Amino acid sequence: MTTALPDYLEPLGDGLYAIDTGFQRPRFDAAYLMTEAGRACFIDTGTNHAVPRLLGALEALGLPRDAVDYVIPTHVHLDHAGGAGLLMQSLPAARLVVHPRGARHLVDPRMLYAGALAVYGQAEMERSYGRLVGADAARVDASEDGMVLSLAGRPLRLIDTPGHARHHHCVWDERTRGWFTGDTFGLSYREFDLPGRAPWILPTSTPVQFEPEAMRQSIERMMAEQPQCMYLTHYGRVGDTPALAAELLLQLDAMVAIGEAHRTAPDRHEALKAALRRLYAERLQAGGRRGDEAALSLLDLDVELNAQGLAVWLDRPAPRSTP
Structure with missing residues (x-):
């Protein structure tokens, strides 16, 4: 008898799962769980409120918490990394791999919280994000442009992708020829999908580090790999990558x-x-x-x-x- 997966956990094939973090509205904010030969990693975490869903995904798939080798936020904006410190407390074997410009903010999130507070206000911070938890500095690794991590032999390559934020990296999965793009490759909401058409997409210039020329260069660098798909935090896996890049x-x-x-x-x-x-x-x-x-x-x-x-x-x- 097969146990049904929770409705927030979407299988994508090749050991990949999209987790709807529940942020803002359904299918707005995704974290990704990659599994390989009994090992696992998370790419983006959502907020503190998403952590029970991420741990629930492991449980639903029969994976112990010490099977997680990496937690990789694409950048440190709170809808992508707000739950990273809290999540790490439940993953005893995991390393937190963060862009070097963002690593210190996940160890000591006070400046990160203050910056978000200035944008959203106290009531929204409490409702959507909660109190940030710092990660243990001894378990945090700064990424390098071009570095390769191995998940049970499955290579994951990280590249520096500024434009949306200077503390942004993207993750290349050779197995599926897809990028985990955070916000550098824009936002595509499933409510706009039409049969037989490419998804609709838009860039995001969320404050405070929007740099259009850097964003163009990052998009072009990702497209140079001729990706078959993109794994967007907002939201899900999309194909038709040349059409999306042009848009x-x-x-x-x-x-x-x-x-x-x-x-x-x-x-x-x-x-x-x-x-x-x-x-x-x-x-x-x-x-x-x-x-x-x-x-x-x-x-x-x-x-x-x-x-x-x-x-x-x-x-x-x-x-x-x-x-």
Whole structure:
């Protein structure tokens, strides 16, 4: 008799599972569990509130907690890594592998919490994230560009992928020829899926380290591997990668143009939000999808955060030229 998996655990084949972390709404935020020859790793963790689901996934698959060798947040934003410290307390054999720019923030998350608090406010922090738990520094490893981890002989290659955040790396799984992309390869919500069409996707400029040229370079670097799929945190595995990359780069250019056009606009934040909503409505309709208010309401959080991210980018001092 086969025991049914919990409804938040989606088998993807090749020892991979997507875990719906329950953040914000169903199928909005994923963590991934990779299994190989009785060993396991998590890629992204969701928030503290997701930890019971991650541990429940191990239990549902008959894996002991000491079978987990690695926990790999793609970056340290809280919807990706907020639960990492708490999760590590239950995984005695795991190493926490973090981008070198983010590692210290998972050991001592006070600055990370303060930064998120400034964006979201106290009530939202308590509701969505909870109190952050620091990881044991002795169990934290900083990644290096091009480093390869072995999960029971299955290679996982990590590369530096700035653009969304400077503390971002992505993970290449040669077995499935897919990237675990965090937020560097954008967001694709399953509510917008249409039969026979490529998924719809949009870039994310969430504050505070959006860098459009770096994001373009990171997307192009990932596409150079000719990936068959991408494993997005928001949300799930997607194919049609050339079409998605083209759409991302088109929208990335449009976001830059929107930012420049509204650099000195009165009430700039609202102007940026309105322009982003128009962009998303146009791109949804270009793909044969609804771009009405009901559809755009699914993007309210992204519109808000992307407008904030564009503003931070616009206000960042230009780099000084070297004589």
